[in-house]
Amino acid sequence: MVRFVATADWQLGMAARYLQPEAQARYGQARLDAVRRIGEVAAAHDAAFVVVGGDVFESNQLDRQVVVRAFEALADVPVPVHLLPGNHDPLDAASLYTSTLFTRHRPDHVHVLDTAGVHPVHDGVELVAAPWFGKRPLGDLVAQAVAPLPPAPDGVVRVLVGHGQVDVLDPDGSRPTTVALADLTAALDDGRLHVAVLGDRHSTTQVEPRVWYPGTPEVTARRETDPGNVLVVDVGPDHLEVETVAVGRWTFDDPEHRLDTADDVSALLAELRGRRAKERTALWLRLSGTLALRDKIALDAGLDELAPAFARLDLWHRHLDLAVVPDDHDFADLALTGFAADAVLELRDVAASGTEASAAAQDALGLLHRLVGAGR
Amino acid sequence: MKILRVHLTHYRGIDDLEVRLDPVGVTVVQGPNEVGKSSIPEALGLVRDYPDSSRATAVRAVKPVGLDVGPRVEVELETGPYRLVLTKRFLKAPSTELRVLTPRPEQLSGREAHDRFDAILTATLDRQLWDALQLVQGQALDQPALARVEPLRTALGALAGDDDGADGHADLLGSVEAELQRYYTPRALRPTGELEAAVTAELAARALVDSLAAELEAVDVQVSRHAGLEGELAGVAAAESRLEVELTSLRGRTAEVRRLTHDVESAEAALEKAHLLLGDAERVADERARLSAEVDEREAALDTAVRSSTRLQAVVDEHHDAVATTARASAEADAVRHDTELAHRHAHGLVDLVRCEHDLVAARERRDAAESAQRDVDDARRALHARAWADGAVEAIEAATTELRFAEQGRDLAVAHVRVEVLGEQAVTVDGDGVRALADVPVTAETVVEVPGTVRVVVTPGGEARDLGAVVDERRAELDLLLVEHAVDDLAAARAARDAHEGRASALRDAEQRLAVALGRDRRDDLVVACASLEARADDLRGRFARPDVPLPDLAETQADCDRLADALDLARATARSAADAADEAQTAAQRRAHDTVRLLQQQEGARSEQVRAQGALDRHRGICSDAEVAARLASARADVDAHQDRLAASTRALDAHDPDTLAMLQRNADARAPRLAADRREVEDAITGLRALLDEAADRGLQDAHDAATAELQHADDLLARTRARADAALLLHTTLLAHRRSSQERYVRPFKEAIERLGTVVFGPGFGVEVTPDLAIAARTLDGRTVPFESLSGGAREQLSVLGRLACAGLVSDDGGAPVVLDDALGFADPTRLDAVCAVVNEVGRRAQVLVLTCHPDRFRAIGSATVVRLGGSPAGSTV
Numbered sequence A: 001m002v003r004f005v006a007t008a009d010w011q012l013g014m015a016a017r018y019l020q021p022e023a024q025a026r027y028g029q030a031r032l033d034a035v036r037r038i039g040e041v042a043a044a045h046d047a048a049f050v051v052v053g054g055d056v057f058e059s060n061q062l063d064r065q066v067v068v069r070a071f072e073a074l075a076d077v078p079v080p081v082h083l084l085p086g087n088h089d090p091l092d093a094a095s096l097y098t099s100t101l102f103t104r105h106r107p108d109h110v111h112v113l114d115t116a117g118v119h120p121v122h123d124g125v126e127l128v129a130a131p132w133f134g135k136r137p138l139g140d141l142v143a144q145a146v147a148p149l150p151p152a153p154d155g156v157v158r159v160l161v162g163h164g165q166v167d168v169l170d171p172d173g174s175r176p177t178t179v180a181l182a183d184l185t186a187a188l189d190d191g192r193l194h195v196a197v198l199g200d201r202h203s204t205t206q207v208e209p210r211v212w213y214p215g216t217p218e219v220t221a222r223r224e225t226d227p228g229n230v231l232v233v234d235v236g237p238d239h240l241e242v243e244t245v246a247v248g249r250w251t252f253d254d255p256e257h258r259l260d261t262a263d264d265v266s267a268l269l270a271e272l273r274g275r276r277a278k279e280r281t282a283l284w285l286r287l288s289g290t291l292a293l294r295d296k297i298a299l300d301a302g303l304d305e306l307a308p309a310f311a312r313l314d315l316w317h318r319h320l321d322l323a324v325v326p327d328d329h330d331f332a333d334l335a336l337t338g339f340a341a342d343a344v345l346e347l348r349d350v351a352a353s354g355t356e357a358s359a360a361a362q363d364a365l366g367l368l369h370r371l372v373g374a375g376r
Numbered sequence B: 001m002k003i004l005r006v007h008l009t010h011y012r013g014i015d016d017l018e019v020r021l022d023p024v025g026v027t028v029v030q031g032p033n034e035v036g037k038s039s040i041p042e043a044l045g046l047v048r049d050y051p052d053s054s055r056a057t058a059v060r061a062v063k064p065v066g067l068d069v070g071p072r073v074e075v076e077l078e079t080g081p082y083r084l085v086l087t088k089r090f091l092k093a094p095s096t097e098l099r100v101l102t103p104r105p106e107q108l109s110g111r112e113a114h115d116r117f118d119a120i121l122t123a124t125l126d127r128q129l130w131d132a133l134q135l136v137q138g139q140a141l142d143q144p145a146l147a148r149v150e151p152l153r154t155a156l157g158a159l160a161g162d163d164d165g166a167d168g169h170a171d172l173l174g175s176v177e178a179e180l181q182r183y184y185t186p187r188a189l190r191p192t193g194e195l196e197a198a199v200t201a202e203l204a205a206r207a208l209v210d211s212l213a214a215e216l217e218a219v220d221v222q223v224s225r226h227a228g229l230e231g232e233l234a235g236v237a238a239a240e241s242r243l244e245v246e247l248t249s250l251r252g253r254t255a256e257v258r259r260l261t262h263d264v265e266s267a268e269a270a271l272e273k274a275h276l277l278l279g280d281a282e283r284v285a286d287e288r289a290r291l292s293a294e295v296d297e298r299e300a301a302l303d304t305a306v307r308s309s310t311r312l313q314a315v316v317d318e319h320h321d322a323v324a325t326t327a328r329a330s331a332e333a334d335a336v337r338h339d340t341e342l343a344h345r346h347a348h349g350l351v352d353l354v355r356c357e358h359d360l361v362a363a364r365e366r367r368d369a370a371e372s373a374q375r376d377v378d379d380a381r382r383a384l385h386a387r388a389w390a391d392g393a394v395e396a397i398e399a400a401t402t403e404l405r406f407a408e409q410g411r412d413l414a415v416a417h418v419r420v421e422v423l424g425e426q427a428v429t430v431d432g433d434g435v436r437a438l439a440d441v442p443v444t445a446e447t448v449v450e451v452p453g454t455v456r457v458v459v460t461p462g463g464e465a466r467d468l469g470a471v472v473d474e475r476r477a478e479l480d481l482l483l484v485e486h487a488v489d490d491l492a493a494a495r496a497a498r499d500a501h502e503g504r505a506s507a508l509r510d511a512e513q514r515l516a517v518a519l520g521r522d523r524r525d526d527l528v529v530a531c532a533s534l535e536a537r538a539d540d541l542r543g544r545f546a547r548p549d550v551p552l553p554d555l556a557e558t559q560a561d562c563d564r565l566a567d568a569l570d571l572a573r574a575t576a577r578s579a580a581d582a583a584d585e586a587q588t589a590a591q592r593r594a595h596d597t598v599r600l601l602q603q604q605e606g607a608r609s610e611q612v613r614a615q616g617a618l619d620r621h622r623g624i625c626s627d628a629e630v631a632a633r634l635a636s637a638r639a640d641v642d643a644h645q646d647r648l649a650a651s652t653r654a655l656d657a658h659d660p661d662t663l664a665m666l667q668r669n670a671d672a673r674a675p676r677l678a679a680d681r682r683e684v685e686d687a688i689t690g691l692r693a694l695l696d697e698a699a700d701r702g703l704q705d706a707h708d709a710a711t712a713e714l715q716h717a718d719d720l721l722a723r724t725r726a727r728a729d730a731a732l733l734l735h736t737t738l739l740a741h742r743r744s745s746q747e748r749y750v751r752p753f754k755e756a757i758e759r760l761g762t763v764v765f766g767p768g769f770g771v772e773v774t775p776d777l778a779i780a781a782r783t784l785d786g787r788t789v790p791f792e793s794l795s796g797g798a799r800e801q802l803s804v805l806g807r808l809a810c811a812g813l814v815s816d817d818g819g820a821p822v823v824l825d826d827a828l829g830f831a832d833p834t835r836l837d838a839v840c841a842v843v844n845e846v847g848r849r850a851q852v853l854v855l856t857c858h859p860d861r862f863r864a865i866g867s868a869t870v871v872r873l874g875g876s877p878a879g880s881t882v
């Protein structure tokens, strides 16, 4: 019986270009903070060690300082930590793991699973590692690591640590590195392995009772469904218990809203205003509906006002289905007559036409509104 | 505004001039130059613009010439609801008086009067309109600036149904334009300002991202190459260890080969020695066999030689017999040949003799014939020469005879004849000759007839008779001479003599012919010599071949004998020759056999001595070593050689089994591979070191961070660009849309003005006239009969006419709302009479609703204005009032 913390895809050094410049630095730090929290989880659960299923670092070409910062964070983890090179940080000629900085400053309790196969890491515990040695291996590294395995000796618990998409979850199964679940379950069934921890999928996922993706401890993309967790695993030759523990602090989201009235706009703005931890929240709003020009202007103004509070707050233009229809009220108080009034009528028609030109016409009307309003 | 009256005093050159104008209609003010026509509108401007105290240039310009008084202007106007009279004196004792008559009487003076007048005009008259409607001298070709004429704009706006006019929203347009120019340059609409900056920033950010992405890509490639090189290095190491194993194996095999090679070499040496011994034994055995064989051979040769001599002797004998036989036959054949030759020679001599005899007879006959012919020739020649006859003699004699006959006949006819007839027996003579019976004698000479004795009659001839007689005598004498000459008696004789001569000549020719035939080509002497020669030969032949007692046979027979013997001789000769040949041949053969016999005997002797010598040698050899000993030594030596050969073959097989060539080749290759592998290793290691350095360098640069930062920058640049572009597009769209609508609004607004001009212009230019009017209400182009010409390109006349039309159209449009007088000062100087009349009609028409003031120094020019009031100046003394 052993208890350990399973995690993966730390992606240390990852940049979030879509965040505001100010938020980007905080986000980078958040990923390191997550490591410390993993240490806390390990301590709280009395875990024997931590295993990281690949992509510890975002890239081998990162500034080497990332290693220093990672070791700083790891120093706070009270148990041994086993790092597996993944597709982002493979053990190739440019690898961070073989850099002088890494080898010289590596804390004693930090280990790199730098060969494929069995690594005895603890009394009665063997890690079976399938590290990446390059960005484009030609086969299923997990299957290659598992194939030559003899049955686990009596009383020994075997934990597979790998990285890659499992074929049953991967709609594009044509990649050579896809992990064949059948081979894995066969090994689990016949006692060569007892549990499998995989990296590469950033959402926490149970593929089958003994095969898990812990996911990334801190969100990395808005499409992730369940990021921000680690797994606390209790495993013995005849026993397995997996607990999901949340450690992530950041939220990336793309909420949908339908806006048709001024009230809808107010409600959305109120909801956004009411959000907590805005500085750790990135939102891509997916808006639909039909708004009067005045309401759209109000929405834009409201969003502009709120945006600085968020790590990012923006419309997701690709998913924007918001029509803006200027009505008579929009221009009544501007008292435009003659040809100017005619021009407004034409622009309004185009704006409401729902064609490609609509957006520009809406903007033109907005501009007119602003210019005339300002002169008044 | 309408001008009702203008009164000028001491104004420029005018002492006093008062002009009254109709409030509606055309007033033509005509007069010579310098009379002050233009002063009327000028004065109006002065009183409006300048207070009486003004010293402005324009004011000072109207000071009267040579007078120390101030110029005075009095105008009476109707404007808006007002009717007023304004009097102003400038410069000297300046004063201003304003009397407002309606709607409420006012009386003001000084500055108050000026200000009130100004206020009334400002309220009721548009200054721009006033200026626009005046066509002053020297501006005939310019269009009025109508765009700012408020009454016109108002009128047009009302006509267009547009209550705020096309030129509204200037502020809005200005601010839209300002907004647009934040992003685009004014005319070319090239990005500028914020938009340009955003585009540039986006491009720069993208370039940076691209370049960093390329660098990352390059690092990836280097990493792949590194992995490849590591693989290669492992390959080199594997090859090196394989080579080590191979070298060890090769060393063992090489030692074994060396041992086997030694075995082969010693077997080869032993075999060589056995071969030497065998060679000795074989040589002895060979010598023994050779000697023994030689003895046998010599004996056989001797035997053969003896047999050959015996056989040859029999042949020699046969040849001797043949020699004797053939010699006999040859002698017999030669005897026959000799006999036949003799017989043939005799027969041949006989043939010659007979032939010679024949030839001799023929030769003699020819010789005799020739000699006889020669004699006849000689005789004939002699006879011919003996009796000569001249050619032509007969003819001469015949001619002389004929002459004589003619002479005689002439005489006889002419002379007397004496006819004497003898009648009896008595002899009668005439000149002595007796007459037998009758004589007729011509008397040419004295003739004596006598009967002898009886009578003598002498007759004497007359003279003529004598002459004729003389002629006859002469002819006779000539004839006689000829006869004597040719030795004939008469003509007959002559003819006979000639014939005889010709007979002799003929005989000579015959004889000569015969001689020629007899001689042929030969000469007579040749024939003689030939005869003699034949005779000698015949004698010789006869003596040798003929017997005196036997007559000579004939030629054919002799010839036949001879021919037959010739054939016999040929045969006998051939026979003798072949017999002699046979004899010679037999002789030669016999001699050859004789030589052979001698040679064979010599050979036989040689063979015998050889046989003896060989036998001696064999005997000596056997004395040294017996035949059995020789055979035993040979067998033993052979057995030794065989044994050593077997040993060598076995050693060689053992060596070959190890394939020493291949082994050597493998060894060489293995030796060469070591340095090559070392070089490969060095090369790969160097390459790895190089790549390692590149990768370390890249690692130090934190490319990924730089790339991420650049990507973030690009993201923001993209966002900024999108936002800026959206704003720019909005400004552009708003601007474009506003301008488009203003333009169509302006078009609506200028239409009434355009139509007014075209209405008036059709009168002047005819149907098919049209104008293009700009939003500024200027005429841009004229269309006539489908041809459109820009205003600036029109002729001066057309431009002036259009300018006048523009003013008149304007006046027509604004006349209902107060308006202002149209002033045409010295206008239409460019127009031709037809156009001028048409323009006059138009002026007349406009004059129905507006006040028109025409100033001109050409009374004729505007005579066509139907309802004009004419004011003449200058014709009457200055100061006259009209």
Ligand SMILES: [Mn+2]
Residues within 6 Å of the ligand: A009, A011, A054, A055, A088, A199, A200, A201
């Ligand atoms: Mn990953």
